[in-house]
Amino acid sequence: MKKSENIANPDCKGSCSKPLGEATKAIHVPYARRDAYDALSMPVYNAVAFEFDNAAAMTEAFSGRSGAPDYSRTGNPTVTNLEDRVRILTGAKDVTAFNSGMAAISNALLALTAHGKNVVTSKHLFGNTYSLLTESLARFGVETRLADLTDAEATSALIDENTACVYFEIITNPQMEVADIQQLANAVHQKGSILMADTTTIPFTQFSSHNMGVDIEVVSSTKYISGGATSLGGLVIDYGTVEGFEQKIRGEQLFNFGAYMTPQVAYLQTIGLETLDARYRVQSSNALELATRLQELSQIKHVNYVGLSDNPYHKLAQHQFGKTAGAMVCIDLDSEKSCFQFIDSLKLIHRATNLFDNRTLAIHPYSTIFVAFSAEEKAKMDVLNTTVRLSVGLEDIDDIYNDIKQALT
Known part of the structure; x- marks a missing residue:
């Protein structure tokens, strides 16, 4: 179990001496900006566009320097609130919300791969993830190399200078295989590569994948987080160890592929996160x-x-x-x-x-x-x-x- 970090708590008068627990943090992450009506639940901001006081403020928003929303295809207050809560819970550098788990997986892989690159992974993958790698990405010149990820040495032998990442599921579906994450991470990092994990089967409130060496985490928030299959969603959790990844996922993937989570879904999944x-x-x-x-x-x-x-x-x-x-x-x-x-x-x-x-x-x-x-x-x-x-x-x-x-x- 990972230790909780302290966060700004609206109910905490003065300084809080003890860090908040996971269940508490999921509920008490403050808004980026105070709500006009002080609503306890983040409202659903259905707006597509947002007004600015002047041209300079628009420039600051579109460049990402002010943190203000510019257009709901790439940033929305309701979605940002969900991302912030997950970021606090995981200790990540950045979290990006997508409109499905497969969208999160595909965008994360697209941010790392290119023609001539390869991905080392397992034959034990969810069906659509397997076909994404072996069929969809293969058409664009990305090679998939299948390894026994429970054997770190054998996995390491398949990694070379063109390996974009090693990708795995922490408990495979439906084979229920479990790889040793720390051994895998050591082997991957010794080769100078990146470890990406799908952690959907165990919530990130229960353990820290990053403490075990995972660089990028993908989650189908449709599952535990949504709170009873209320909505489709996915999360890419970036721990800041991959150079340029945040810019690729936010500055390129969101703008060019348009798979951002909707505010209605983010509202439902924020409520689900509170009871996760x-x-x-x-x-x-x-x-x-x-x-x-x-x-x-x-x-x-x-x-x-x-x-x-x-x-x-x-x-x-x-x-x-x-x-x-x-x-x-x-x-x-x-x-x-x-x-x-x-x-x-x-x-x-x-x-x-x-x-x-x-x-x-x-x-x-x-x-x-x-x-x-x-x-x-x-x-x-x-x-x-x-x-x-x-x-x-x-x-x-x-x-x-x-x-x-x-x-x-």
Whole structure:
């Protein structure tokens, strides 16, 4: 767990001797400017453009020197408030909010890559991230090099002077693989390269990826942060260790690709951020209890959850992320037919894609998320047709378990 830093607190009279906790900081980050009506919740600034007192003030805003918003495609007070809260919570130099998790990933990679560059990554990636690298970026001359990221030495061997970055997911979806972040960071930095991590599966309130060596963090804020799948969003978290990255992501990507988060979404996700810690504690506790109970059911051939003590990544996950292990649990049945029958028999749990909704969700990744890949490609990616992915929600744990038990019988 990372230590909280002290922040300006409107409720603190004089100096505060103790740093604020994560849950408190998520609520008490002050506005960049005082609201005209002193609203406790940041209003939704639906305005596209903003007026200035004079030409000099416009120049200061458009050059980024004053911090004032100039145009909502690249800067909006409601979105900036969300970015500021995440920046304080993570200790980052800068945070940029995008309109989806994939937008955050693609813009971060585009800021680093170019024709002739390569990205070292894993075959264990979310389907669209994999195709972004191996198909979309490949058309522009960016090479993808697949490595076993649990082997830092083997990963290092693939890094050369043209490597734009090493990219990985802290818990892969749905394989549930965990790489040693510190070992990976050491190997990457010794080669003079950059480490980028997708940390969506464990909230940044639970651990500090930067303290382990991550340079750039990407998050799908659609997941835990949005507060029950209220909205799509993504975050690029810049820790200031990559020269010129902030200028590329804000001065080029936002202006040229136009994927900035909308103020309506930022408002919803700011509210979600305020309850993130409380919701995550329930979801992760439910996930551990559920995974433990599911091990006792004979119809389930394997339960994959890094929170279980017999999981091969359990000790490493605890070292890196603390006592919680997220809210994604994968189970394997005896056949694809059994998976379909199980999913069709669920009564409480929803048949839907997404992760970390307030509701528990079930999906068959092989035939949905990875449907565009061939059987051979899915085999190489270790995506099995016997796997059902569960996103564990906030319901009573007995109700979740009983629905799974009845669906199996």
